[in-house]
Each structure stands twice: as structure tokens, then as C-alpha cells.
Amino acid sequence: MALKLTDLKTNVHNDWCPGCGDFGILNAVQMALAEMNVEPSNVVIVSGIGCSGKMPHYIKTYGVHTLHGRLLPFASGIKIANPNLEVVCVGGDGDGMGIGAGHFVNSGRRNLDMAYIVHDNGVYGLTKGQASPTLKLGMKTKSLPKPNINQAVNPLLLAIASGYTFVARGYAYDVRHLKELIKKAINHKGFAFLDVLQPCPTYNDILTKEYWAGEDNLDPSGKPVPRVYKLEETGYDGVVHENTEEEIERKVAQAVLKSFEFGDRTPIGVFYQNEFTPTYEERLNSRMPTYRTYPPAMQRIARDDGTPLAKVQKLLDELSLT
């Protein structure tokens, strides 16, 4: 039975501001899951804290709304315990690259088979518009008393450096394109990072929907030139096709260069993808050969009468004196 979009919607009141880019991301996630015909109880949406963090409550799958910045270790624990689950992480830019930056980097090193969608709005939405780590130096969004004094982090560059094996960017208001990216991220074998340009009409009055649509960026004929363009339409191919050092280096270098394009011409699409890197699950399985077939969540630990199943007597015997 095919999954309908409505099967994935809860009746929880959505309290995002009207016009918030988060709606586009929510729709894209629901469309992607519906098209993938997932089983809802096999999907876990894990979020952090922020406006973006509320997303799980609007989706009828398992939803885990965690702590500010900590969504990745929470999600990793779930995934390691039960690698059969489809784990999708969603969080804010402050959540992921500010307070959670350490987890951002180290989760890349692990390469669990999950997807991570970042709502990149340049601000701390839920705490009323302070600068987020992706806001550029000198920008003064609406509620900042003074222009931003910090340089911005480049999320794509950081993801590549941290070892993410799928690095992409989407745009919240190109929902169909975003949906395809989300499907790719979920289907990717390994940890997929998807940065989504997310207008926050309430606090970010610079990177607005109008800005990305290029309403002030007119061509000679007076037509607006959108500021986002699709990588795939330029013939760009971010996928590592063969597992050689040379190919990987070439694709990484290309993605790194691309990651610096921002502003009047801002690429969206897949910057880099490499499925040759072993996932954390595969690494675990190489050490514990029953890990994949019999992961922690499937393991029986006791008989019905409570008798433990682990044979630790052997371990005790090793320490025995007789």
C-alpha cells in the first residue's frame, strides 16, 4: 500500500511564523518519505532545539526532539543500537555549527548511515534573531544591535573536512529539488549532510526569499536573476565513481572550491558524494561479525524468567584462582 502524504502529517498545530522557510523543508521531507514509501514506524526524525527542532512533531513517524546541539549523538545512539532504522536528523545552523560543532565534526568521522538536514537561516530563530555561525562578518540582520563581529563558518567546507561522505545544499523554496536531494541523502550509504538555505522572514532581513529569487538582481532586460543555480545543470558531477585516491582527491578539491561560491551565484545540489568509505556500521561489523544481523536492539539479553543469556562465567573463570 503506497504511503500518502497525509499519512505522514500529524494534527499538531504548527507555530512557525507565516512564510518561514521551515515549511518548505517540512513539505520536502514528507514528500520524500512518501515517495520512498517508508514504513513510518521504521523512521526516526531526530531534531535539536530551535524553530527547526519542532519539525518531528509535525511528522507522523517516530520523532525525537532532543537538546540544543546534541541531536547527532542522540541520533547516533539510536542508529548504532538499531541500524535497521532510517534515521533523519534535522537541526538549526546554531544547533549544528555553534553549540553542537564538536558533534558535527566527530559525527563526520564516524560516517553512520544517516542523513542530516540543517536549516541554514543565518540566525538563532527561536531566541529572537541573534547571529548564527553561518552569518557573514559585518552583516547586520534585523534584530542585531551591531553588525556581526564574527566570520561565518562555511558549512559545506566544514562537512567535507570532517569526513561527511555526502555533502549537498538545497533551497527551502525549491521544494521539488529539495525533496530529490533529501531522497538522495537518505539513500546515500554513509552520513549525508544537507545544508538548506532557509529564509527566516522574521529575523533575517538580508537573505530573504526575495534575495534568493534575485528580485534586486536584474539582468539587462530588467528580469530578476535568481541567486541560486543548480549544480547538475552546469554539468557538475560531485560523485566519486572509482575508489582511487586520485579520484577522491579530485572530487574533494572540486567540492571545496565550489563551497566558496556564495551570494550572487550560489550553487545548490550535490557537491560531493563518496560511497566507498566504509560506514560505521560496516566498521563495527568487521569487528563484531554478528553486529549487522543481530544488532544490539535485536539481541535478547534474558530468558523469560529473567535468566541472563550472556555467558560471562568464562570471563570470571579467567580471573579464577583455582
Place this chain on the structure above:
Amino acid sequence: MIGGAQGSGVDTSANIFARAAAQGGYHVFGKREYYSNIKGEHSYFQVRVSSKIIRSHVDTVDMLASFDEETVFRHALEVRPDGAIVYDPDLKMKKLEDVPTIEKNVKESLVRRLSQSGLGTTMQDILELARKRGVHLYPIPYMDLLKQVGQKFGESSLSSLSRMTNVMAVASSYALLSFDSSILKDAIMKVFRSKQKVAEMNQAAVDVVYSFVQEKYDGSFGYTLPPIKVNERRIFMRGNVTVGIAKELAGCRLQTYYPITPASDESEYLEAHEVIELDNLPGEPELAEQQTVKNGSIVVVQTEDEIAAITMAIGGGLAGVRSSTSTSGPGFSLMAEGLGWAGMNEVPVVVTLYQRAGPSTGMPTRHEQGDLRFALFTGHGEFPRIVLASGDLEEVFYDTVRAFNYAERYQTPVIHIIDKALANSDTTLPMLDIAKVKIDRGVTITGKYETNNGVEFPRFKQTETGISLRPAVGTKGVVYWLTGDEHDEFGHISEDPTNRVIMMDKRMKKLEVADREIPLSEKVNFFGPEEAKITVLSWGSTKGAILDAIDWLREEGIDVNFLQIRLINPFPTEYVSNVLSRAKKIVDVEMNYSGQLAEVTMEKTCIPIKNKIVKYNGRPMSCEELYHALKSFAEGTAPTRVVLTNGS
């Protein structure tokens, strides 16, 4: 006592010494003291052996086995008259002032004592001072003897031979005690299991040392250690390993950690034993899926920090896996927010908290019981938690399993407090009884859940006990939500005031249920006569010193009983009130500054506790100092607060 520079094999030699004694039928209690340093600083291992059960260390040293000068300088004067010092005569002329790792104040006090006796500052001088007090001196020319061993094995490199000096020191001590050398050689074989050649060379070293000692010092030392016949099965356990084995038995299948002393050894043990053999009796239908799988596994993840450690473990708990993390004070401080999330979302997760001397980095490798109140209140807001504290390795073993049972039964975080002293103590125990262990998963559901009420499942449904059905995240047939925000029964955010009260009541009620259900025998221990001159109140690893000290006092006709609190939260208020209100004189014994358990007990029972014996110099209590302090309370000569300070 065996001492030497860190990294020079003190641990190995002490391990061999202790193992050999244990194999010889003795009860052994070993304790390790070391600096937060990898190479060079002084460390020592104190091993107490007895034909009777022993549970603590003593301050005086009967025999000091040394292979460097620092050990002699530091400990020679702790050796009691008619005790012995084994040392390297080549080091005789080494000067105290040239040992860079001895603290200035320690040097000054030694110089003072030496000059009072008209002595200089060489190792020979301090040995002379010991000799004057009646200590026997046994110089052992390690290098000459090692060369003999080297000849046998065609090994002439002095640096590789000198690696056996530590074992020579042990062998000398045992030779002086006329201990059966074959037992010692057997222990060496076990310790160097994986290194055949090393084992054989060390065994040869034992023979060389034994014949030297027999020739030169035969019978000159008054004590012997004849082998004892033992009728029970015993094991030789270390604290960290005890926890590790118990976790595997308990069904813990995800352990997360960020390296920290003294907790990480446990995680490393688990990682080394990550493949778990399962008991897989053919013909048991409910285990059908296991017929093809003989092994399970525990995933051990070294995380980027302790925040990740606790939250990842919580993730495992959500997915229905018994999960835990092990840490010490600094790491636990970082876990506060995560712990609250687990409390709010009713997630079973176990934190094994190895206390060490705080605050801040404190004394990372030293002992303290300073985190009782912290464990009771970690995190903001109010949520239920279960806090239990073990007093010795046997309790550590069974409590570790219980911690997981409580966590799942009451769906809440459990903090299992142990400490550096337990983690680093090596003791003989009667073989642990696995048959005593039962696993109780409460109302956990895994796999699939059939319901006619649609897929949205009321995970936080009201019940009489506050405990709701808990399908693991990923259970087929249902979905629900979790959030650190206050939530309704499906796990959706709610700020409704009525719902808030219902949910707070639901969560906190579980503690009342736990208090009702957990048997008294898991909450407290009571030792000694009903009627006694003194009632000792304590918790955790002071247990050993207390039991040994009250044995000594009983021999003198002073009756002392002892109430050990094991379940700190929910606190066994009624029982404790009963015992303490009958007590003639209550003395609180703790390894911290303020007497934290006394404060908690007063808060719960309203019974005043004025008398305290506390210690916070980073060294565990010896039974002697505790004995003296308790005796002074019995005789009425003690001030209300006695601070113990022994230990080096």
C-alpha cells in the same frame, strides 16, 4: 608494599605479588596509588595478605620491596620495627636532594628526621635510620643476579634485563618469606600469558633470586607464608573489570565513554570483550532466532566528549537497548543536561560514576567520595533518578546488574556511584554467583506492538504507578514522540498547566513505587549487634575499613555497629530513622569534607548527626586510623569532627 617510578613495572610486579599470594590461598587486598602522570613519578602498590578476610589497607608496612631510591626515601620509615626492606645496594649513595620527584615539604621533613639522628641524606642514611628502629635490611644485587639470568638466555642487553628488576624485587620478598616458588612462577606465567619468552625469563629470575636469598639470608626474617588450603572457589578481581563483566551479564549492549581516570579502564575492558558469547540452549523455542547466532556484542563508543557520551547512551536506551556510560566528576558535570532529558523522557540509562578527588580537575588519580550530593541533584529542574552506591567489589557486581533493572523498571536514569578506591583495588572474592542474577526489563516492548487505536501511541499514558508501556523507538505498528519540553501523553509539546501537574506527578510517582518495591536488602546493610556503643553511618568504599576497624574494636570489647546506606535515592528514610533513633552515639564516616551523607540523612530523617570522621587528602581510609578515631569517640575523647590524614 612495592614502589617505583611510574612506567617501571610497579603494577605488573604488584599484580604478580598479589596473584601469587591469592593462589597460595591467602585473602588479598591490594590498592594502587599513583600520580596523574605517565612516566617518572612515584607510584606504589600496597598489598595486604591474610589468612582471614580483609577488606581494607593498613598504614604500617611489613615489607617494602623497592627497586629505586625514591621508594626507599618515601616509605622506609613507614616500615614497622621487625619489618623488612628489600633494596638495590647499587643505589646506596643516591642522595635525597637529587630525587626531583619528591615534593619539597616531604624532603624537608625527611632531612629533619635524618639530621636529628645525626645522619646524612643518602639512601644508606635513611636505611640506617630504619635499621635503628629494628627494621631488617636486605640488599639484593639485582644487576649481578640479572646478568646470571641473561647468560642463560643469551641476553646481554642490560636495558632489557633491567626490565625484570621489578619481578626480582617481588621474588626477593617471597624468598625471604619462604613462600613456595612454584606458586610464584605460576602467577608469573598467568600474568605474562601472551609473552612466553618474557614469562620464562622472569621465572628463571625467580630461581636465581631464591637461591641467592636462601644462601645469604636463609631464615633471617621471622615471618613465613606457607600455602593455605582453600575450600571455596575464589577469584581475583579489580574494580573496573568487575563492572565490565557485570554489564555484559546485565545485558548492556551499548557503552559510551570519553576517556577519564579512573573510569576508562572499564570501557577498555568491555571493548576488548565486545563479542559476547550467548547461552544458546537448543530446543528452547523462544530462543529460536538465536539458534543460528552464537554471539552477541556490546558496542563500545569512544565519543567526542561526555555530552555525546550521555546523549548517545540515551539514544541507545530509546531504541530499547540497555545502555550506559562510565565517567568521573568532570565528565559527569558535562552530563547534567542530558541526564535531565532522560529523566523528562523516562529513558532508562545507567551512569557509572567513578568518584575521584574534586573539585574541578582536583587530584585526578586520587580517591574521594565528594559527589554524593552532586549525583542527587545533577541537572536543573526536578526529575526522578535512582542513585545507588556500592561498598565493595561484590556489591559492585550485583549492583551493576540492579542498576539496569531499576533503570528499565522505573524508566529513569540510574546513577551507580563507585570510586577510585574500588576501581583500583584488587581483591580476592568468593566466586561470584551468576545464578543469583535476574534481569527485569519492566514493561519494555521491542519488535512489534499490535494495537487497534491507530499508530499514534500514548507513550506517556497515565497509570497508577506512573510507569507506562514503553515500546522501544522503532517498534513496528506504532509511533510516538519524545521531547525535552513538557509534553502530553503522545510526547508532543504542551505548556498546559493541568497537563504539567499530571506529568510531573506521573514522573515523580515512580520514585515512590521504587521505594516501595525495592527490597530493604538492596537498600541498606546493617552490621554488628543491635545494641552498641557507637553506630557508624556511612556509604560506599569506606565499608571495608569500617568493618575491619569494628572487628578490632570488638576484640577489645567495644561494640560498634554499622549502617551502610546503599540506595541513596529514593532514601530508605523509615528504616534509617528507626536505626538512628535507637543509636547511642552516631558517628558519620565519609571520604569528603562536609559529611555529605550525614547532611542528606539529617534532611530526610530530622535526626541530628554531630559526630563525623572525614577524610579528604585523596588517600583512602586505613583501618588503623579509623580504628583510632572510632575508639576516641567510644572513649568520649574525640572532638565532634575528626579529620583523618594518613597516607602517602
